[in-house]
Structures are given as structure tokens and as C-alpha cells.
Amino acid sequence: MFKTKDGKEIFVVDGHTHFWDGSPENQSNVHGKQFIDCFYAYHTNLSPPEQLWEKGRFEKYSEDDVYRDLFVDGPDDVAIIQSTYLRDFYKNGFSSIERSTSMAARHPERFIVNGSFDPRDGEKALEYIHYMKENFDIQGVKMYTAEWNGESKGWALNDPAAYKCFELCDKLGIKNIHVHKGPTIIPLSKDAFDVHDVDHAATDFQNLNWIIEHCGLPRLDDFCWIATQETNVYGGLAVALPFIFSRPRYFGEVIAELLWWVGEDKLLFGSDYAIWTPQWLVEQFWDYQIPEDISAERGGVQLTDEIKEKILGLNAAKLYNIDVEAKKKQLSAAPVQIAAE
Amino acid sequence: MTLEMLKDELELEIWQQLDLVTDPELDEPITEMGFVELVEVDLDSKVVEVEFRLPTYWCSPNFAFLMAFDIRHEIGRLKWVQGVKVTLNDHCFADRVNEGVNGEKDFNEVFREYCNGEELSAVRNKFLEKAFIRRQETVLLALEERGFSSEKIVEMTLEKLDSIRFDSGEEEKQKPRYRSLLVSRGLAKTASDRAFVTWDGERLTSSGLREYLGKLRGVRINMEFNGALCRGLQSTRYKEVEIGEDGPTLVDFIHNRVPPRRAETHS
Known part of the structure; x- marks a missing residue:
């Protein structure tokens, strides 16, 4: 719960968080090391100085860290934990559904744990989707299209094998497909960050919600265009939001574009924890106004309190069928406590 | 010597x-x-x-x-x-x-x-188009700032554009770069050709200029955003945080992790 200066309580759903293990013990090779190093560079580059973490803690943080950073020091009411395996890089996976579910078991009312699959696994991917539904009753999955899998260095959402998986998701009621477009390496003749596969998949699977993390960055312009065409495409603000601190005017330009093209009902807050923590992000977001000259160029769009509330929690609550009033009541009856250090 | x-x-x-x-x-x-x-x-x-x-x-x-x-x-x-x-x-x-x-x-x-x-040409072309858009927007906005009307801008010839001087800011840097791409792509061939056309060679209209600029802005915001991200990541790559008495600080180049930077000072 985020409390504004005038005492208003804002319901916060953190749409994009992780419980990963990127430690050297879990790394299989240099790629695993470079992957967590790249995350760490995002962290050190875009965090306010007082929010910086040491490398060791960043590589592998504890269950207590998660609870404290999200719910005690942080304003989250509910956090959506995403799974990312990166089996070619990490011995036990980068963040597995099993490890995250076991972490979440201490406060199940506060977490939604999403699964993940790799369509290139063929029949095994379909079996795995059944396994995740039966054992963890997942409502959503996280897709990382740049994941390496043997000779393959990436895939597209409209690959035939992926369509088989989405058909099954649709059938089993796994509605929310979070998509992270990383660089798909081959073929080199294609733009590595191309987001047009989102367009195809969203058109062909109207029952599914397509939440494009990082608003398709670095293809924000293409993403905006696609999101205006497709009613079931949403934008996750992770990575864009931290610019609110380091480059507030850029953030203004980005959020003005997003409000203009994508709209206030289709944007979701996400801290991308543990790259960033939600406390400072939500505080700064609540205090933020789009500079007037930037707003004027986009029909006067502005971040009103009402719009901020939607972005911070109400939009995600709709996608995940969270009854906000009931959830508030449930949470106030069971405040988060962590063991004293 | x-x-x-x-x-x-x-x-x-x-x-x-x-x-x-x-x-x-x-x-x-x-x-x-x-x-x-x-x-x-x-x-x-x-x-x-x-x-x-x-x-x-x-x-x-x-x-x-x-x-x-x-x-x-x-x-x-x-x-x-x-x-x-x-x-x-x-x-x-x-x-x-x-x-x-x-x-x-x-x-x-x-x-x-x-x-x-x-062939790689498709992807190269796509990014040349983005470069063209970004350079063109900078020049167009600078001309508006100078007080040129929409009519004057869409009618402007290459000769006229050449006669206008920018002495500072992004426009000083981008004008020659815009011109060079415009000419090398054959979008303007002679001094009397229009200085501003779309990447596909279509003429701009004064009534459509605002909407056109809006489109260019979207591309530029994306590129600047990526530029800011790349610069930032570049500046923190191989740095680590040390937490001391006064809180966290970012420390340069951890020993034995990467070879020291041997870049010459670029003057």
C-alpha cells in the first residue's frame, strides 16, 4: 500500500519482479556471468546512489530481502514473480517456478507466480505447460524470446511451435502472456529487437492478454503502433520508469507517447525487482508531472492521480482478477513481518 | 618529425x-x-x-x-x-x-x-531511414524556431536551405548530416529541388506538417531513449558498488576483471 502525502491509500500491483539466482555457483559459463553483469549495469546505471547494492547481494538475494524490499520498505500489495530459465547459462535455472513458489509460500496472498516455457522444446513444452497448470495453477507466463537453446539463439512469438503452446495456454485459461523482447541473434538480416511478432500473435490469440515488458524497448515506436492496433496488447513500464530519476524529461516524453498511443488503461507498473526496488520508483512516480511543453505536443496528456492509480495497480488487478477491496481487507488482517536481523 | x-x-x-x-x-x-x-x-x-x-x-x-x-x-x-x-x-x-x-x-x-x-540491406535501410528522420526533425524544428512558416518550409529548396546558417546546438551538427543523406539517397538532386521530402521521396504539405512532425518525434524519442540507455550502460559496465561509512559508491574498474582501457585521448 502506498500512502500519499495527503493520506490517500493507493493499491500497488508490481507487475514484473524476480527471485533469481545469478551467483557464480549457479553460472554454467561466461554467458551466465555476462547476463547477471548486464542486469547489474542496469541497476548501477539507473538507480539513485543511495539505492545501490553490492554485487554479491545483487547476484543472489534472500527471501527476507524480497519481503522487506517489496512489502515492508516497499509499497507493493501484490507482486507478480516471473520465471526465466536460461538453462544454457545457469545450472539450476535463473529463476525457476519451483524456487519462486517455495519463497512465496510464506505469504501466498501477496504473490502471483508466473511460469515460463520454451516452444522450441516441442512436445515437452506442451507437457510442461500442463505440469505448471496442474501443480502451480498459473495464470500467466513470461516469454523471453532471446533465450538460447543449443544452436538456436532466439525465437519469435509467431513461430508455429509457439502457436501450439499459446493454443494450449488459451485452452487451460493461462491468459496473461508477458513478453520480454531481448536481442534475437539469428538471422542477422532481421532487426534483432523486432516486435512485429507481437502483432501477429495478438491478432491470432484474441483471448490472451499480451503484456509487453519494457514497452518493447528498444522499439518503443513500433510497440506504440502495434498497441494502438490491438486491443489486447499492454505495456509494462519496467526499465522506462527508472528514467524518472536520471532523466525526468526523457521519461516525460516516453510516458506522453505511451499515454497518447497506448492509453491509461493499458499500462502496468513493474519495478523489475531486483534490478530496482519499488519504494523509490512509486514515490517518484506519484510526485511526477509531465512537463507542459511535452504534454502540449501530445494533446495535453497528463499523469493525473486517477491515471497513476490505474497504472500502479488497478490495471494489473483487472488482468489477474484481483478483487481490490477484498484484497485490501485480507492484507490488512495479515501484515508482512520478517524475522529481525 | x-x-x-x-x-x-x-x-x-x-x-x-x-x-x-x-x-x-x-x-x-x-x-x-x-x-x-x-x-x-x-x-x-x-x-x-x-x-x-x-x-x-x-x-x-x-x-x-x-x-x-x-x-x-x-x-x-x-x-x-x-x-x-x-x-x-x-x-x-x-x-x-x-x-x-x-x-x-x-x-x-x-x-x-x-x-x-x-542480404543485410533491408535492416541497414531501415536504420538509415530512422537516421534520416532524426536528422530531418532537428532541422525542421530549428527552422520553425527561426520563424519559418509551414508553407515556407515545405516549399524550401536545397539552395535556400544551404543559405541558412546554424551556429549552435544540435541543428548545427545535424544539418550537414541531413543534407548528406538527402543527397546521397537521391532525394534531392539539384539546388532547386525541395529540401524536405519523406524518406519515400513524397512532398510534404503545409497542412500535414504537424502530423508529420509528430511521427518523426516518435522515432526520435525512441532513438534518444536507446542512446541514453547505451551511454549509461557503457558508463557503468565493469563498475561495482562498495558500501562504506557514507553509503554506497560506484567504484571504477575492478582489478583483474578487464584489461585497463588504453584509449588515446581523442582531441
Whole structure:
């Protein structure tokens, strides 16, 4: 719960968080090391100085860290934990559904744990989707299209094998497909960050919600265009939001574009924890106004309190069928406590 | 001239050639982005060595290929150069990029191997269009700032544009770059041709100018956003945080992790 200066309580759903293990013990090779190093560079580059973490803690943080950073020091009411395996890089996976579910078991009312699959696994991917539904009753999955899998260095959402998986998701009621477009390496003749596969998949699977993390960055312009065409495409603000601190005017330009093209009902807050923590992000977001000259160029769009509330929690609550009033009541009856250090 | 002075002079020439190589995604010279880490000229053999590093291990490999080949191409244009060795450091595709750029095969041959037989020109074109848009928007906005009406802007000839001087800001930098792309693409051929057309060569209309500028803005915001991200990641790569009495601080280049940066001061 985020409390504004005038005492208003804002319901916060953190749409994009992780419980990963990127430690050297879990790394299989240099790629695993470079992957967590790249995350760490995002962290050190875009965090306010007082929010910086040491490398060791960043590589592998504890269950207590998660609870404290999200719910005690942080304003989250509910956090959506995403799974990312990166089996070619990490011995036990980068963040597995099993490890995250076991972490979440201490406060199940506060977490939604999403699964993940790799369509290139063929029949095994379909079996795995059944396994995740039966054992963890997942409502959503996280897709990382740049994941390496043997000779393959990436895939597209409209690959035939992926369509088989989405058909099954649709059938089993796994509605929310979070998509992270990383660089798909081959073929080199294609733009590595191309987001047009989102367009195809969203058109062909109207029952599914397509939440494009990082608003398709670095293809924000293409993403905006696609999101205006497709009613079931949403934008996750992770990575864009931290610019609110380091480059507030850029953030203004980005959020003005997003409000203009994508709209206030289709944007979701996400801290991308543990790259960033939600406390400072939500505080700064609540205090933020789009500079007037930037707003004027986009029909006067502005971040009103009402719009901020939607972005911070109400939009995600709709996608995940969270009854906000009931959830508030449930949470106030069971405040988060962590063991004293 | 001492040998050292000669070496400095030749290396300066190399840096000037490197200014012509841009990151296709950002339309910024790789020298300004701080990607180039080493320039070395061997005075006896006249072989030039260039090392570069991108902001992350995962930066788009096709761009890494393009930049590596562009480096080789621009340096190879200097008459005194007898050989070029280009090395990309710390990148997920580094081995193949380095093998490709320093091998016997030409650019297209190397690419076909990794492109399912397709040519790279489509992706290169796409990013040239983005560069065109960004440069054009800067000039258009600067002209509006100067008080030129929409009618005057859409009717403006290349000759007229050439007569306008910008002495500061982004427009001073972008105007010659815009002009060069406009002419090299054949979008304006003579002094009396329109100075502002779309990438497809269509004329602009005064009533459609605002909407057109809105479209250009979207592309520019995206590019600037990526530029800001790349610069930031570049500046923090291989740095780590130490938590001391006064809180966290970011410490430069952890020992024994990466070779020290040997970049010459680029003056």
C-alpha cells in the first residue's frame, strides 16, 4: 500500500519482479556471468546512489530481502514473480517456478507466480505447460524470446511451435502472456529487437492478454503502433520508469507517447525487482508531472492521480482478477513481518 | 618529425576516420559513444589495430558486424594503410565478428552465412531511414524556431536551405548530416529541388506538417531513449558498488576483471 502525502491509500500491483539466482555457483559459463553483469549495469546505471547494492547481494538475494524490499520498505500489495530459465547459462535455472513458489509460500496472498516455457522444446513444452497448470495453477507466463537453446539463439512469438503452446495456454485459461523482447541473434538480416511478432500473435490469440515488458524497448515506436492496433496488447513500464530519476524529461516524453498511443488503461507498473526496488520508483512516480511543453505536443496528456492509480495497480488487478477491496481487507488482517536481523 | 610525432599524427587520422562510423541504432559516431578503446599504428608495417567494446555483451550482433566492417572500410580508405585488424571485445558474438571482419571473405559473404541467405540491406535501410528522420526533425524544428512558416518550409529548396546558417546546438551538427543523406539517397538532386521530402521521396504539405512532425518525434524519442540507455550502460559496465561509512559508491574498474582501457585521448 502506498500512502500519499495527503493520506490517500493507493493499491500497488508490481507487475514484473524476480527471485533469481545469478551467483557464480549457479553460472554454467561466461554467458551466465555476462547476463547477471548486464542486469547489474542496469541497476548501477539507473538507480539513485543511495539505492545501490553490492554485487554479491545483487547476484543472489534472500527471501527476507524480497519481503522487506517489496512489502515492508516497499509499497507493493501484490507482486507478480516471473520465471526465466536460461538453462544454457545457469545450472539450476535463473529463476525457476519451483524456487519462486517455495519463497512465496510464506505469504501466498501477496504473490502471483508466473511460469515460463520454451516452444522450441516441442512436445515437452506442451507437457510442461500442463505440469505448471496442474501443480502451480498459473495464470500467466513470461516469454523471453532471446533465450538460447543449443544452436538456436532466439525465437519469435509467431513461430508455429509457439502457436501450439499459446493454443494450449488459451485452452487451460493461462491468459496473461508477458513478453520480454531481448536481442534475437539469428538471422542477422532481421532487426534483432523486432516486435512485429507481437502483432501477429495478438491478432491470432484474441483471448490472451499480451503484456509487453519494457514497452518493447528498444522499439518503443513500433510497440506504440502495434498497441494502438490491438486491443489486447499492454505495456509494462519496467526499465522506462527508472528514467524518472536520471532523466525526468526523457521519461516525460516516453510516458506522453505511451499515454497518447497506448492509453491509461493499458499500462502496468513493474519495478523489475531486483534490478530496482519499488519504494523509490512509486514515490517518484506519484510526485511526477509531465512537463507542459511535452504534454502540449501530445494533446495535453497528463499523469493525473486517477491515471497513476490505474497504472500502479488497478490495471494489473483487472488482468489477474484481483478483487481490490477484498484484497485490501485480507492484507490488512495479515501484515508482512520478517524475522529481525 | 620524430617517430613519436609521426605515430601520433597517423593515429589522429585514424580517429578522424572512425568519426565517420556510426552506431546504426543510434545514428551517433562510435567515437562519441566511447566504443573505441584502442587505436594503434605500427610504423614499420603500416598496419592499424582498432579495438572496440559495446555497452553490453548482448548488444545486437548485426550492428556489431556492421560497425566492425565500417571501421575496416573507413580506415582502408587511407592511402598509407597497409592492413587493418579490428577486434570486438567482450561480446556474445565476438569470435564470429572478429573472424568475419579480419578474414578473407567480403562483407556479403560473411553475412549470408548468418542470414539464411538473405542480404543485410533491408535492416541497414531501415536504420538509415530512422537516421534520416532524426536528422530531418532537428532541422525542421530549428527552422520553425527561426520563424519559418509551414508553407515556407515545405516549399524550401536545397539552395535556400544551404543559405541558412546554424551556429549552435544540435541543428548545427545535424544539418550537414541531413543534407548528406538527402543527397546521397537521391532525394534531392539539384539546388532547386525541395529540401524536405519523406524518406519515400513524397512532398510534404503545409497542412500535414504537424502530423508529420509528430511521427518523426516518435522515432526520435525512441532513438534518444536507446542512446541514453547505451551511454549509461557503457558508463557503468565493469563498475561495482562498495558500501562504506557514507553509503554506497560506484567504484571504477575492478582489478583483474578487464584489461585497463588504453584509449588515446581523442582531441
